Amino acid sequence: MSLSFAPQTPRQTTIAKSKKMSTTTEQPTAPPLCRRCKEHDGIYVLRNEPPHCRGCYEYFIRSKCVKRMESYKIRADDQNQIPTFLLPISFGISSTSLLYLIDSQLAGQRQKVTRTRYRLKILNVDESVLDPSLPSGSHLEVVKQRFPDAGDYIASKLEDIYSFTECADIPDLEKKDANKSPRECMQELLTALPSPTSREDMAGILRTRLIVAIAQREGCSGILWGDTTTRLADKVMAEAAKGRGFSLPWQISDTKSPYGLKFLHPLRDVFKKELVTFVTEITEPPLVPLCIAYSLTPKHSAAAATSGRNITVGELLTQYFDNMELQYPSTVMNVVRMGDRLKPSNPEADPCTTCGLPADENSEGLTLGSREDTGEARGKLCYGCMRATHGAAPHSWPVM
Amino acid sequence: MTSSTPPTLDPKRACAHCKTERAKIKRAKTDERLCIPCFITIFETEVHETILANKLFHRGQRVAIGASGGKDSTVLAAVLKTLNERYDYGVEFVLLSIDEGIKGYRDDSLETVKRNAEQYGMELKIVGYNELYGWTMDQVVSQIGKKGNCTVCGVFRRQALDRGSGMLGVSHVVTGHNADDMAETVLMNLLRGDLPRLHRCTCIVTESSSSPVSRSKPLKYAYEKEIVLYAHHRKLDYFSTECIYSPEAFRGSARSLIKSLERVRPSAILDIVRSGEAFAEMVPEEIRGSACAGEKKIVDATGKEEEQTGCGKGLSQGGEMSQFEKQLQENEKAQDREVEIKISPPSITLKEKKKTPTPTKATKVTKKQQLGQCRKCGYMSSQELCKACVILDDLNKNRPKIEVVLDEEDEDASSSVRKKMEAIDMSGVEI
Ligand SMILES: [Zn+2]
Ligand SMILES: [Zn+2]
Ligand SMILES: [Zn+2]
Numbered sequence: 001m002s003l004s005f006a007p008q009t010p011r012q013t014t015i016a017k018s019k020k021m022s023t024t025t026e027q028p029t030a031p032p033l034c035r036r037c038k039e040h041d042g043i044y045v046l047r048n049e050p051p052h053c054r055g056c057y058e059y060f061i062r063s064k065c066v067k068r069m070e071s072y073k074i075r076a077d078d079q080n081q082i083p084t085f086l087l088p089i090s091f092g093i094s095s096t097s098l099l100y101l102i103d104s105q106l107a108g109q110r111q112k113v114t115r116t117r118y119r120l121k122i123l124n125v126d127e128s129v130l131d132p133s134l135p136s137g138s139h140l141e142v143v144k145q146r147f148p149d150a151g152d153y154i155a156s157k158l159e160d161i162y163s164f165t166e167c168a169d170i171p172d173l174e175k176k177d178a179n180k181s182p183r184e185c186m187q188e189l190l191t192a193l194p195s196p197t198s199r200e201d202m203a204g205i206l207r208t209r210l211i212v213a214i215a216q217r218e219g220c221s222g223i224l225w226g227d228t229t230t231r232l233a234d235k236v237m238a239e240a241a242k243g244r245g246f247s248l249p250w251q252i253s254d255t256k257s258p259y260g261l262k263f264l265h266p267l268r269d270v271f272k273k274e275l276v277t278f279v280t281e282i283t284e285p286p287l288v289p290l291c292i293a294y295s296l297t298p299k300h301s302a303a304a305a306t307s308g309r310n311i312t313v314g315e316l317l318t319q320y321f322d323n324m325e326l327q328y329p330s331t332v333m334n335v336v337r338m339g340d341r342l343k344p345s346n347p348e349a350d351p352c353t354t355c356g357l358p359a360d361e362n363s364e365g366l367t368l369g370s371r372e373d374t375g376e377a378r379g380k381l382c383y384g385c386m387r388a389t390h391g392a393a394p395h396s397w398p399v400m
Numbered sequence: 401m402t403s404s405t406p407p408t409l410d411p412k413r414a415c416a417h418c419k420t421e422r423a424k425i426k427r428a429k430t431d432e433r434l435c436i437p438c439f440i441t442i443f444e445t446e447v448h449e450t451i452l453a454n455k456l457f458h459r460g461q462r463v464a465i466g467a468s469g470g471k472d473s474t475v476l477a478a479v480l481k482t483l484n485e486r487y488d489y490g491v492e493f494v495l496l497s498i499d500e501g502i503k504g505y506r507d508d509s510l511e512t513v514k515r516n517a518e519q520y521g522m523e524l525k526i527v528g529y530n531e532l533y534g535w536t537m538d539q540v541v542s543q544i545g546k547k548g549n550c551t552v553c554g555v556f557r558r559q560a561l562d563r564g565s566g567m568l569g570v571s572h573v574v575t576g577h578n579a580d581d582m583a584e585t586v587l588m589n590l591l592r593g594d595l596p597r598l599h600r601c602t603c604i605v606t607e608s609s610s611s612p613v614s615r616s617k618p619l620k621y622a623y624e625k626e627i628v629l630y631a632h633h634r635k636l637d638y639f640s641t642e643c644i645y646s647p648e649a650f651r652g653s654a655r656s657l658i659k660s661l662e663r664v665r666p667s668a669i670l671d672i673v674r675s676g677e678a679f680a681e682m683v684p685e686e687i688r689g690s691a692c693a694g695e696k697k698i699v700d701a702t703g704k705e706e707e708q709t710g711c712g713k714g715l716s717q718g719g720e721m722s723q724f725e726k727q728l729q730e731n732e733k734a735q736d737r738e739v740e741i742k743i744s745p746p747s748i749t750l751k752e753k754k755k756t757p758t759p760t761k762a763t764k765v766t767k768k769q770q771l772g773q774c775r776k777c778g779y780m781s782s783q784e785l786c787k788a789c790v791i792l793d794d795l796n797k798n799r800p801k802i803e804v805v806l807d808e809e810d811e812d813a814s815s816s817v818r819k820k821m822e823a824i825d826m827s828g829v830e831i
């Protein structure tokens with residue numbers, strides 16, 4: 001098996017061993033010159049190219065992001081109003097890097113043309129209700145100190161979704177118990193779900209819907225997601241594995257989402273491993289202390305991934321692509337390119353009451369129509385949401 | 401009687417279907433706990449529903465079951481016989497087996513098929529690579545080595561099934577592909593970024609303009625685990641050894657991923673099949689290639705075919721994935737330099753990415769080709785020689801290299817990567 005789950009070289013450093021790079025010089029210890037500027041020592045390997053110096057590495061990452069941002073053609077509207085974008089930050093390396101890059105792009109615009117082309121708001125969703133070990137929202141203050149001029153900072157918690165829910169028009173969806181706090185309601189909801197994968201899946205949906213709701217409240221016209229190439233490839237497979245293949249265009253493409261906002265992914269041309277190098281060795285001072293959600297060691301051992309114990313579908317595929325990226329980066333990129341070409345087959349369909357996306361038309365129950373479905377009808381659910389909530393204890397779902 | 405249904409049976413332990421027997425198994429699809437008799441019935445009913453929903457058969461039809469002696473095709477034959485009698489389909493089922501000529505694998509499994517033919521009272525036709533082509537797979541492997549042999553096997557098998565169907569006078573072959581196979585193929589096509597195949601790999605019925613025979617997969621929604629369980633409880637006679645030759649690397653990777661996903665969440669296999677069905681509708685029309693049976697067909701002579709390479713069982717090698725990766729990287733570099741891509745890109749994705757609307761030469765030529773007949777053997781072919789004859793020519797000449805250029809549509813999972821790396825190294829000829 002060429003592609004095991006075992007991370008043989010977990011998060012391998014991209015600093016080239018100078019010995020290996022010695023072919024062009026006589027002295028075995030002297031690193032070659034940077035491929036781009038041909039002035040400084042090239043010590044950081046980029047893609048399949050000869051190594052770059054620190055400055056040129058940063059330029060490479062920055063230009064990948066800037067090129068994407070340019071392609072979105074973000075402009076002031078007819079009334080000369082500039083649009084606002086929301087940047088959700090999870091304190092991982094991708095969203096933190098994106099904030100760093102956008103912040104300096106905005107600073108550059110302020111210097112050159114006195115006014116920026118768009119405004120930024122930064123949002124963190126505290127998910128400690130899901131798992132107390134997850135980073136607390138209080139870290140947002142630390143991020144704000146580093147990027148004070150980037151834009152407004154908004155702190156929020158996953159259970160805040162209850163303040164956005166409207167009265168359900170589906171009768172069998174109970175509204176939240178008035179005597180319970182939103183946090184208690186959220187905990188009950190999540191524990192009612194049948195498996196860790198279902199919890200992860202549904203929490204992701206709630207997170208997205210909360211972010212969208214806040215973006216709308218704040219008058220944003222789009223959301224800048226931090227997803228890298230690697231993460232998008234992982235999503236292609238993870239959504240497929242959760243029976244949510246129909247929703248892919250809205251998960252990975254730069255497009256207007258059915259929620260009415262633009263979903264954009266400016267880091268879609270950057271690999272995760274490149275950002276690891278970026279936050280640890282390139283940025284000055286290093287960004288990595290800000291990335292408290294990032295851990296150098298994988299959450300699950302290779303053995304756990306193979307045995308399937310205590311791991312979720314999402315975590316399994318994240319590890320799969322983190323490993324694949326090291327050996328087959330172009331294959332990973334190709335997965336994203338392919339996913340990006342898939343078009344929603346029925347964008348006008350009625351939305352699923354849970355995830356809010358136009359539900360796949362011919363969902364025929366959990367046995368795909370090969371038998372009468374035993375599942376109880378609970379509003380119009382897409383296949384993925386039906387699967388994630390199948391066998392759940394009775395629970396109330398916030399309806400938006 | 402009473403011992404199996406004690407009056408105090410805990411409802412939690414009771415079969416969800418009959419509510420009287422003690423549940424013995426838990427289904428991955430629905431989490432239902434069932435007793436064995438209910439499981440057997442439900443398993444059969446689901447296959448029946450699949451057949452009805454897709455109108456797979458009609459009364460008076462003669463249909464061949466592609467029988468390998470393995471668990472899937474043995475269960476398929478047993479279930480179809482049962483359903484044919486229970487619901488009076490009025491279909492005549494016959495068995496069609498391919499003898500690839502693999503010692504210790506096929507010769508033993510064919511004995512199983514012969515017993516099945518007797519047990520089920522079905523006519524059996526065995527077509528051998530040796531009689532059709534003058535080569536057994538063992539001889540092919542000793543000639544060309546283990547690399548690329550699944551490609552050869554896939555080309556040979558496809559034609560052999562068509563020829564066997566002709567001998568039996570059938571125009572419809574059912575195969576034992578199960579939900580695990582379907583899910584694996586979906587993941588494999590995702591990994592390879594292969595949109596045309598993603599469009600059709602979950603079709604239950606496939607028809608090809610280059611084959612007179614349509615194929616269907618009545619066990620498409622059946623879990624491999626349930627197939628084994630069904631075979632076990634009905635005490636079916638099947639052969640459990642898998643092919644000794646290796647499948648393509650992407651399939652191997654997809655397979656181990658499927659197994660892990662199934663361990664994490666048993667429903668994942670069916671969930672992937674569901675996603676695969678959604679993807680089929682999401683592939684843009686212009687790159688779909690051939691259509692599922694029943695859909696309006698884009699007529700093109702290139703002979704689409706969803707056949708898997710060889711048997712697709714066994715261990716895999718990583719070489720092909722590295723080849724694929726290398727090819728993608730070369731394409732990226734070529735795109736960076738904005739020069740014409742000379743090598744065939746491994747997937748259509750890249751081809752269409754180019755600004756210039758000039759497709760590579762190969763694509764243009766194939767689109768214009770008319771479906772004709774192989775000059776040598778008369779088999780349907782868009783080229784002068786069919787693929788099998790091209791391979792045979794090279795095998796027979798014993799040239800140092802085989803240069804079969806498989807086109808995009810050559811669906812035996814040889815993967816389009818092979819197009820460029822078809823120079824199969826024959827230096828290591830044994831004997
Ligand atoms: Zn430099
Ligand atoms: Zn849904
Ligand atoms: Zn029962």
Ligand SMILES: [Zn+2]
Pocket residue numbers: 774775776777778779785786787788789
């Ligand atoms: Zn021929």
